[in-house]
Amino acid sequence: MAKDIRMPKLGQTMEEGTVVTCLVKIGDAVKKGDILFEVETDKATMEVDSPAEGFVKAIIAEVGQTLPVHAPILVLGDKDEVVPQSFIDSLLGGAAAAASTAPVAAPTPAPVQPATQPVAASAPTVSGSAVSLAGVKVLRLQKLGQTMEEGTVVNVLIKTGDSIKKGDVIFEIETDKATMEMDSPNDGVVRAILVESGQTLPVHSPMVILTDKADTPLPQSAIDAIRSSGAVAEAPKATATTPVPVPATPAPAPQVKAAESVPLTTGKVFATPRAKMVAQDLGIDIRRVPLAPGAARLTEADIRKAGQQPTTATVPPQPTLSLGQKVTINRLQRIVGEKMLQSKREIPCFYLNIRADMTELVKLREKLNKNASVKISFNDFIIKAVAMGLRHYPIMTGQLAGDHIQLADSIDIGLAISTPQGLVAPIVRDAFNKSLVEIATYCQGLIDRARSEKLTLDDLSGGCITVSNLGGFGIDSFIPIVVPGQCSILGIGRISDTCVPMDGNILIRKLMNLNLSVDHKVANGADAAQFLDFVKKTLEHAGNFA
Amino acid sequence: MSFKIEDMRKKAVPKIGALIKKGALTADQVKDWLRTMWEIRYFEDRVYDLLGQNIIKGASHLYAGQEAVAVGSIAAIEIGDVIGSTHRGHGHCGAIGNKYAQDEKARQDHWNRMMAELMGKQTGYCNGRGGSMHIADVKNGCLGSTGIVGGNIPTAVGAALAEKHKKTGKVVLSFFGDGSTNTGSFHESMNMASVMKVPMIAIVENNLYGMSVPFYGRSIESAGCAANIENIAERAAAYGIPAKIVDGMDVISVYLAVKEAVEFAREKCQMSMVETKCYRWYGHSRSDAREYRSKEEEKMWKERDPITVLSRKLKEEELATDEELEAIRVQALKTIDTATDFATNSPWPDPKDLAKDVYVEESYPAEVVAKDKEYSSKAMKATETFEKLMKTLEGKTKKEISEKARAAIKADFGMDVIAIKDALIAAQAEEMRRDPNVIIEGEDVGIYGGAYSATKGLLAEFGKDRVIDTAISEAAITGCAVGAAIRGIRPIAEIMYVDFITISMDQLMHNGAFNRYMFGGHAKVPMVLRTEGGVGRCIAAHHSKSLEPWLVNVPGLYVVMPSTPYDAKGLLKAAIRSDNPVVYIEHKATYGQMGALPLDEYIIPLGFADIKRPGKDVTIVSYSRQIMFCLAAAKELADKHGIDCEVIDLRTLKPMDAKTVAESVRKTGRLMTVCESFCMAGMGPEIVRRVIEYPFENGRTGFDYLDAAPVNLAAADVPPPMSEPLENASIPTPDKIVAAVQKLVRK
Structure with a gap:
C-alpha cells in the first residue's frame, strides 16, 4: 500500500x-x-x-x-x-x-x-523543480542561501546540446550575498536554456530544460509553456500524458500578491537607458518599479505604469496653531475619534507589557542596511516578528462573529502612520509571506502613499493587529487603543540603553517596551501572553531574520 | 609588330652648342637646368641631414642621382602639360615647380613650400597632409605622387584620357620606377593607354633596384632579382607601345628623347615609353645600408653624376666658366638654406583643422530637399497603386496590363513607372546630355550595354568616345576614372561586380578618396564608380557579396545604395554632379524592380535618408534591396501582429543621415538594422553606434532613448554560397525580419 x-x-x-x-x-x-x-x-x-x-x-x-x-x-x-x-x-x-x-x-x-x-x-507549495517524467526535466533557480530571493545569472556555463551530469556546475549566480556556483541536480541533455547572462530572476524561475536523451521530443510549445510558467508559480505538475510541466492551478495567492506589491530589487537594477531617462524625468526611483514577468530589464512602459502611482511625497506646510483658536476637525480626525470611541465602548481590553532585548537586532539592522538599496526599519522587523507570532497563535487574528470567533484568512498587519492630515493605519497584506525586504519596500510605499494622500480603501480595510510605534518621539511605553475590527494593537516604545543583570554581570543592553492591548472577547491572557512572548523572543534572536 | 625599341645610348648625343645653333635650346635654359639639378641635389642632401636630426620625420625616398631624368623630362613639356609622380618624387615636384616659377621670388617660394611640406608644416604644398611621399602642387600640372608602387600609373592614363576628351592638346608624363613595372597596375595601364590611344609618355626611371632587389642581374652574389629582362622598354613592346632607352645621367639625352616622345603624343595622340637608365645616390630610404650593391658599382655611377656630366659639357663647349658654374651651385645652396629656414620657422598645422578637406563641401538648396520629400512619398503611393493595378487590371498579356497600369499612374499621379535599370540609364543619359564632360568607361558598357543592362543604348546616343568599353582591368578602370576626374571631367566607371572592387581598392582609396586630403585640399575627384552587389542569382562567393562596409571605412568616399527606381535615378544624377568620389552600388536582384518616379527632372540630395514607412513601435534602418524586405515585413507586422514599424532607407550610407535615424529612435525607443553585408564591423553596428552617440539638443544622446538592446540583422558570416536555399539562408529575409521585430518589441 x-x-x-x-x-x-x-x-x-x-x-x-x-x-x-x-x-x-x-x-x-x-x-x-x-x-x-x-x-x-x-x-x-x-x-x-x-x-x-x-x-x-x-x-x-x-x-x-x-x-x-x-x-x-x-x-x-x-x-x-x-x-x-x-x-x-x-x-x-x-x-x-x-x-x-x-x-x-x-x-x-x-x-x-x-x-x-x-x-x-x-x-x-513547491513541487518537483525537476520532475523526471516523460524524460523532460526543468531546472529552476535554486535557493543558494537562506535570504536569497533572486539571483543574477553571471555566467552560463552550458550550451544547448551539452550532455551534463548531476553535480556539474552549470551557472554562476550572483545573489545579494555573493557569486555562487549552481550545479545541476540531474543528469541529462541540455535542450533549452531559458536565461541569459545578466538576467536577474526570482528563486525557482525555470532556467534550463533537460531531457534524458538528445532526441527526446520537445516541442517549442512545451519550451514556451515552461518559459512562461515563470518564477515561483512553480508547482509545475507533469503527468504521463503531458510530458511538459504546466502549472495545474493558477499560482497560489501569496505569489500573486507578492507580484502586485513592489518586489524587492537589491543590487544592480537592470533598466534600459530610456527607462532610466524617463524615470529620471518623472522622478521615479527605478528600484521601486516592478519588473514585468519574465522580462530581463525595466523598460519605459514599466516606468510609465509605475509613474501613474507617484511615490514622491509632497508635504504641505504644517499649520501653526495658536491658543484659543478653533481647530476644525478634518474628516480623518473625525473618523479616528469615532473609531476610538467605538473601541472603548465595545472592546473590553486587557493590557500586557514586556521588554525585548534589541541589542542583537540593532547590530543586524546596521549590517543589513550598510549596502542595501532598501533600508529596513525597526518597524519592519517588528511587523515580521508579529506576523510570525500570529502564524503561531492564530487566535490572535480572530474577531467575535455572533456565536463564533472568526479567524482571519491571511495575516494582515496595520501600521500606524502619522500624516499631516492625521492618523492612518494602512495594512501590510499577507505579512507572513513577505520577506523582510519586501515588508520594508512595501511599508515605504505605504508611508509615501499615506503622506501623499494616495492610500486606497483597500490599503485601509481589514487587518488583525496594528503596530504603533512612538519610540521615535522618545516614548518609553504607552498603551494603545485597539482598532475596531482587529483583535489587538501593539504599542512600541523607544529602544533605550538599560542596565541588565545577566549571568551575574550587569550589562548595558538595548531594551524596548512592547505593550499589547487585547480584545478580551476574542483572546484570553494566556493566548495573548504566549503571543507577545513569541514576538519578543523572535525579535531577540536576530538569526530569525538573517 | 607595330612597335620599335630605340636605344639612344648607341647614338652620339648632339653637342649643346649645336642644339643652340639649331634654335632647339638656349644656353640660359641649359644653365637653368643645371641650377635646378643643384637645387634638387641640395634639397635631398638637406633632407637627409634633417632626417638624421629628427627635424624631418617619416619616410623620405631621396632623388639624388636621378636629377637629369626629372629635369630633362619636365624641360621637354609645356606649361599646362601634366605629370604623375611617385614615392621618390621630390625631383619631379622640384623641377615642375621651377618650370612654373615666373621669377626668383616664386622660385624661392616653391622650394620653401617643398621643404615645409617635408617638415609637415602648414605652409607646405599639402598643408602637412602629404609629406615626402605625397608632395605635389596639383594646381600646377601635377597629378600627385603615390606611396603605392605602380599606383600612380592608372591615374596618368585617366588624366591623358581627360586631355584627349577635352581636346586640350596637352600630354601627360607618367614617372615610375623599375620596381613598379612588375605590378598589375603597370600592365593594366600600359595596355589600357595603348588601346585608348591617349597622349601619355611613360618615363621609366630604371635605377636598377626595387628597394634592395635588382631588376635584372646583380653586383652582389647573394642578391635576388626582380625580372628576367634587362630593358623595361621590351615590356612596352608587349603592349604595342614604341619605346626608347636613354642615358638617364645625361640631361641632354633625356630631354631630347622625351621631347620626341611628347611631340609623338601630341601629334598622334598615342603613348610611348622612355626608359631612363639611372642610379640613386642614397639607399631606398635613409635606413637603407645599401648592402645589395657593390661599392665599385656605386663609384662607377657616381663618376657619371648628372651634375658633373652637364657641368663638364658646358665648360668643354665654353658655354660657361668655372666662376659661372660655381655661382650656380652657390645660388642653389642659398635657395635651399633659405627654404630650410622658412620651413623651420613655419607654423604647424592646427589639429582643429584635422578633418578639413577630406571632402569638397557640398550643400543642397532647401527646395531640392523639400521636393525630394514630396516626390518620395508620392512615388511610394504611386508604386503601391501600380502594384495593386497589376493584380486587378485585366488584359491579354502582362505587357498589356502593365501598359494600362502605367497609363493609370500617369493620369492619377503624374508619374511614370519604370524599372530600376531604366532609371539608371535615364539618369546617365540625362547627365551626359547636360554635361559633355560626363563619360562612361568599364567592361562591356558599350554594345553589350553593361552586364545588367544599365548602360544599354547609351553607346548609340553618345558614341564610343564617351561610352568606352575597356579591357578586364579593374585597377586601371578605377584609376583611369580617378585621373580623368582630377583633370576635370566626370567619369562614371562601371565595375561589373562589387566583388571585383577588391582589385580596384588601391586606386579607389589611395587615389580616388585620399587625393584631395593628401594634396592639401587642392584636388577634387568628381567620379562615380557604379557597381552592383548582393545575393539573388546563385552565383556564389565571388559574385554575390555586399562590400559596402569596406567602402564606408574609407574617408573621402561617398557611398550610395538605392532601393527604388525613384531613388536610383535621383541619387545617380546627384552622384554624377557631386564633386566628391561616389561609389554607387546597385543590387543585382532589383534591376527589374518597377517603381514610380516623376516625369520632370529631379535629383535626390546625397546624405539624406528617406522614411519609407512611418511608424511608432520600432525603427528599422536598412538600404538597397533589404528595404523591400523590410517593407514587406512591416506590412505583415502591422496586419497580423499590430506592430507599427518605421522603415528608414539610408540611401546614402556615407555620409550617413544619423539625424533621421536618431530622431526616429527617439520616437520608438527600439532600433533594428537590416543589411545584406557581413555584420562584424559592418553597417548595422555602425548605425547602432551613430544612434548611441547622436547628440540631441536637450543634452541627451541616442543611447538615452533606447528602450531595448538594438538588434542587427545581417548576412551570415559565410562566403555567400551558390545553392539557392543556402543563399536565402545567408541573408535577412522578410520572415526573419518579422520574427526579429516581434522578439525586439516583446522584450
Whole structure:
C-alpha cells in the first residue's frame, strides 16, 4: 500500500525546509528510522528519517528545493507494488488538502488550518523543480542561501546540446550575498536554456530544460509553456500524458500578491537607458518599479505604469496653531475619534507589557542596511516578528462573529502612520509571506502613499493587529487603543540603553517596551501572553531574520 | 609588330652648342637646368641631414642621382602639360615647380613650400597632409605622387584620357620606377593607354633596384632579382607601345628623347615609353645600408653624376666658366638654406583643422530637399497603386496590363513607372546630355550595354568616345576614372561586380578618396564608380557579396545604395554632379524592380535618408534591396501582429543621415538594422553606434532613448554560397525580419 512521507516539522519555528541531500534512490528498501534526507531549516541542517518501512517508489522532493512543512517528499510502497501516477499527481496537486489530514508530526500547538484555507495560500507549495517524467526535466533557480530571493545569472556555463551530469556546475549566480556556483541536480541533455547572462530572476524561475536523451521530443510549445510558467508559480505538475510541466492551478495567492506589491530589487537594477531617462524625468526611483514577468530589464512602459502611482511625497506646510483658536476637525480626525470611541465602548481590553532585548537586532539592522538599496526599519522587523507570532497563535487574528470567533484568512498587519492630515493605519497584506525586504519596500510605499494622500480603501480595510510605534518621539511605553475590527494593537516604545543583570554581570543592553492591548472577547491572557512572548523572543534572536 | 625599341645610348648625343645653333635650346635654359639639378641635389642632401636630426620625420625616398631624368623630362613639356609622380618624387615636384616659377621670388617660394611640406608644416604644398611621399602642387600640372608602387600609373592614363576628351592638346608624363613595372597596375595601364590611344609618355626611371632587389642581374652574389629582362622598354613592346632607352645621367639625352616622345603624343595622340637608365645616390630610404650593391658599382655611377656630366659639357663647349658654374651651385645652396629656414620657422598645422578637406563641401538648396520629400512619398503611393493595378487590371498579356497600369499612374499621379535599370540609364543619359564632360568607361558598357543592362543604348546616343568599353582591368578602370576626374571631367566607371572592387581598392582609396586630403585640399575627384552587389542569382562567393562596409571605412568616399527606381535615378544624377568620389552600388536582384518616379527632372540630395514607412513601435534602418524586405515585413507586422514599424532607407550610407535615424529612435525607443553585408564591423553596428552617440539638443544622446538592446540583422558570416536555399539562408529575409521585430518589441 503506497504511503506518502511528508516534510516533518523539525522544530517549533520550522515553517519550511530546504532539501540538502537525498540519501535514498528509487527501489531502495528502507526501515523505520533510516535517514532519507538532510534538510536545512531556519535553524540548522537536520536529518529526516523514515517514519515507516517500505520500498522507495517515488522521490518527490528534489535537492535544492524548499518545501513547506507537510509537503509530500517521498512515496513508499510494497516491494513489487506499482504506484499509480494518479497517486503522485494527487499528492502534488492536492498537497494542500492532504496536508490538513496528514498526521501532525509536530508537537503542540498545532497550527489552525481552516478547511477553506489551503496551505498553499500561506506557504509556497513547491513541487518537483525537476520532475523526471516523460524524460523532460526543468531546472529552476535554486535557493543558494537562506535570504536569497533572486539571483543574477553571471555566467552560463552550458550550451544547448551539452550532455551534463548531476553535480556539474552549470551557472554562476550572483545573489545579494555573493557569486555562487549552481550545479545541476540531474543528469541529462541540455535542450533549452531559458536565461541569459545578466538576467536577474526570482528563486525557482525555470532556467534550463533537460531531457534524458538528445532526441527526446520537445516541442517549442512545451519550451514556451515552461518559459512562461515563470518564477515561483512553480508547482509545475507533469503527468504521463503531458510530458511538459504546466502549472495545474493558477499560482497560489501569496505569489500573486507578492507580484502586485513592489518586489524587492537589491543590487544592480537592470533598466534600459530610456527607462532610466524617463524615470529620471518623472522622478521615479527605478528600484521601486516592478519588473514585468519574465522580462530581463525595466523598460519605459514599466516606468510609465509605475509613474501613474507617484511615490514622491509632497508635504504641505504644517499649520501653526495658536491658543484659543478653533481647530476644525478634518474628516480623518473625525473618523479616528469615532473609531476610538467605538473601541472603548465595545472592546473590553486587557493590557500586557514586556521588554525585548534589541541589542542583537540593532547590530543586524546596521549590517543589513550598510549596502542595501532598501533600508529596513525597526518597524519592519517588528511587523515580521508579529506576523510570525500570529502564524503561531492564530487566535490572535480572530474577531467575535455572533456565536463564533472568526479567524482571519491571511495575516494582515496595520501600521500606524502619522500624516499631516492625521492618523492612518494602512495594512501590510499577507505579512507572513513577505520577506523582510519586501515588508520594508512595501511599508515605504505605504508611508509615501499615506503622506501623499494616495492610500486606497483597500490599503485601509481589514487587518488583525496594528503596530504603533512612538519610540521615535522618545516614548518609553504607552498603551494603545485597539482598532475596531482587529483583535489587538501593539504599542512600541523607544529602544533605550538599560542596565541588565545577566549571568551575574550587569550589562548595558538595548531594551524596548512592547505593550499589547487585547480584545478580551476574542483572546484570553494566556493566548495573548504566549503571543507577545513569541514576538519578543523572535525579535531577540536576530538569526530569525538573517 | 607595330612597335620599335630605340636605344639612344648607341647614338652620339648632339653637342649643346649645336642644339643652340639649331634654335632647339638656349644656353640660359641649359644653365637653368643645371641650377635646378643643384637645387634638387641640395634639397635631398638637406633632407637627409634633417632626417638624421629628427627635424624631418617619416619616410623620405631621396632623388639624388636621378636629377637629369626629372629635369630633362619636365624641360621637354609645356606649361599646362601634366605629370604623375611617385614615392621618390621630390625631383619631379622640384623641377615642375621651377618650370612654373615666373621669377626668383616664386622660385624661392616653391622650394620653401617643398621643404615645409617635408617638415609637415602648414605652409607646405599639402598643408602637412602629404609629406615626402605625397608632395605635389596639383594646381600646377601635377597629378600627385603615390606611396603605392605602380599606383600612380592608372591615374596618368585617366588624366591623358581627360586631355584627349577635352581636346586640350596637352600630354601627360607618367614617372615610375623599375620596381613598379612588375605590378598589375603597370600592365593594366600600359595596355589600357595603348588601346585608348591617349597622349601619355611613360618615363621609366630604371635605377636598377626595387628597394634592395635588382631588376635584372646583380653586383652582389647573394642578391635576388626582380625580372628576367634587362630593358623595361621590351615590356612596352608587349603592349604595342614604341619605346626608347636613354642615358638617364645625361640631361641632354633625356630631354631630347622625351621631347620626341611628347611631340609623338601630341601629334598622334598615342603613348610611348622612355626608359631612363639611372642610379640613386642614397639607399631606398635613409635606413637603407645599401648592402645589395657593390661599392665599385656605386663609384662607377657616381663618376657619371648628372651634375658633373652637364657641368663638364658646358665648360668643354665654353658655354660657361668655372666662376659661372660655381655661382650656380652657390645660388642653389642659398635657395635651399633659405627654404630650410622658412620651413623651420613655419607654423604647424592646427589639429582643429584635422578633418578639413577630406571632402569638397557640398550643400543642397532647401527646395531640392523639400521636393525630394514630396516626390518620395508620392512615388511610394504611386508604386503601391501600380502594384495593386497589376493584380486587378485585366488584359491579354502582362505587357498589356502593365501598359494600362502605367497609363493609370500617369493620369492619377503624374508619374511614370519604370524599372530600376531604366532609371539608371535615364539618369546617365540625362547627365551626359547636360554635361559633355560626363563619360562612361568599364567592361562591356558599350554594345553589350553593361552586364545588367544599365548602360544599354547609351553607346548609340553618345558614341564610343564617351561610352568606352575597356579591357578586364579593374585597377586601371578605377584609376583611369580617378585621373580623368582630377583633370576635370566626370567619369562614371562601371565595375561589373562589387566583388571585383577588391582589385580596384588601391586606386579607389589611395587615389580616388585620399587625393584631395593628401594634396592639401587642392584636388577634387568628381567620379562615380557604379557597381552592383548582393545575393539573388546563385552565383556564389565571388559574385554575390555586399562590400559596402569596406567602402564606408574609407574617408573621402561617398557611398550610395538605392532601393527604388525613384531613388536610383535621383541619387545617380546627384552622384554624377557631386564633386566628391561616389561609389554607387546597385543590387543585382532589383534591376527589374518597377517603381514610380516623376516625369520632370529631379535629383535626390546625397546624405539624406528617406522614411519609407512611418511608424511608432520600432525603427528599422536598412538600404538597397533589404528595404523591400523590410517593407514587406512591416506590412505583415502591422496586419497580423499590430506592430507599427518605421522603415528608414539610408540611401546614402556615407555620409550617413544619423539625424533621421536618431530622431526616429527617439520616437520608438527600439532600433533594428537590416543589411545584406557581413555584420562584424559592418553597417548595422555602425548605425547602432551613430544612434548611441547622436547628440540631441536637450543634452541627451541616442543611447538615452533606447528602450531595448538594438538588434542587427545581417548576412551570415559565410562566403555567400551558390545553392539557392543556402543563399536565402545567408541573408535577412522578410520572415526573419518579422520574427526579429516581434522578439525586439516583446522584450
